[in-house]
Amino acid sequence: MKITVVGAGNVGATLAQRLIEKNFADVALVDVIEGIPQGKTLDMRQSANMIGFTHKIVGSNSYDVTSGSDIVVITAGIARKPGMSRDELVGINAKIVREVIEKSLALSPHAMFIIVTNPVDTMTYLALKVSNLPRDRVFGLSGVLDGGRLAAFVAEELNVNASDVTPCVMGEHGGSMVVYPRFTIVNGKPLSELVDDSKQKTLAERTVNGGAEIVSIMKTSSAFYAPSASVAHMVSAVATDSGMIMNCAALLDGEYGLSDVVIGVPVELGRGGIKKIVELPLNAEELAALKVSAEAVRKTISALPK
Template identity: 90%
Template sequence: MKITVVGAGNVGATLAQRLIEKNFADVALVDVVEGIPQGKALDMRQSANTLGFTHKITGSNSYDITAGSDIVVVTAGIARKPGMTRDELVGINAKILREVIEKSLAVSPHAIFVIVTNPVDTMTYLTLKVSKLPRNRVFGLSGVLDGGRLAAFIAEELNVNASDVTPCVMGEHGGSMVIYPRFTIVNGKPLSELVDEPKQKALAERTVNGGAEIVAIMKTSSAFYAPSASVAHMVNAVATDSGAMMNCAAYLESEYGLSDVVIGVPVKLGRGGIKNIVELPLNAEELAALKASAEAVRKTIAALPAQ
């Protein structure tokens, strides 16, 4: 198996490290900045003797090294800067993403695409439209990361292990994401039975602002350990054909009463990408929140530059 990671910044390079250390695939690391992917890949190769991995990792500014990839993970793009509007961010990252998809597909026509570039729901939607691939082969990072953040906060609150939590975070990977306490399970019990409503709302609010909290603390950087771990978890499910269920940004075709939009929903991942989308039995209030989140994504999709 061969996996390409496009973007050798903190998220991309850490993801490449996690993947090569799993030792189930060769890894190609690509970036537009000369020397960065080459140097980071060389550095990782020099850990093979110590860590015992036998697969190859290479770095380049050219997509030639990515040929024949089974999975392409796209982390390339810019973060929103002070004074930049959301529409400006969408326009810049859309241009980057189009180029990445076209160059990747040219040499890896059978690849599955995992999108990390923000705003991820909109960029996943754009990837589907540009690539014209079936929806099972294109999905994005959303609920795995947001759920991991929720699980960490619940673990702190209830003094349990984060691994004891099965989180449920759906909708936009952003301000309108929806946390479902009724479907978030802690040691077999719903979160809605373990904490009162004000505490549920506080946990949800902290999850929504989970990335911003890290930026506020670090000042000059954003999260990359949890995002890279989340993507590695998704890639592992595809590579091993596990069928594991997790919340990912996926294109809907009538599920939850929504169509022609990408939002975070529970899916089962395996060798072909998305095996199926899982529809939870949401009540009227829960479904209304999900549809409101989808509308927020539609507004960002509307900001995509016409081509």
């Protein structure tokens, strides 16, 4: 197996490191900045003796090294800067994602694409339209990361291990994401039975602002350990054909009463990508919240360059 990571910033480079250390695939790291992917992958190769991985990892400014990839992960893009409108961010990152899709697909026509670039729901929608690939082969990072954040906060609150928590966060990967306490399970019990409504709301709000909280602490950087771990988790499910269910940004076609929009929903991941979309038995209130979140994504999609 061969995996390409496009974007050698903190998320992309850390992801490349996580993947090569799993030792189930060759890895190519691509970036437009000369020397960065080459230097970072050289550094990683010099750890092989200690870590014990035997697969190859290379870095380049050229897409030639990506030829024949099974999975392409797109982390390339810019973060929203002070004074920048959301539409401006969408326009800049849309241009980047479009170019990456076109160049990667030409060399790896059978690849599946995992989108990390923000706003991820909209960029995943764009990637689907540009590539003209089926929805099982193009999906994005959303609920795996958001759920990981929720699990960390629940673990702190209830004094359990984060691995004891099966989180459920759906909808937009952004301000309108929806945390579902009834479907978040802690050691076999729903979170809704373990904490009161007020605490559920507090946990949900902290999850929504999980990335911003890190930025406010670090000042000059944003999260990359949890995002890279989340994508590596998704890639592992595909590579091992695990059939694991996790929440990813996926194109809906009637599920949850929604169509032609990408939001985070539970999917079964395995070789080939999305095996199926799982529909949870949401009640009327829960479904309404999901539809509000979907409308927020539609608004951002409308800002895509025509």
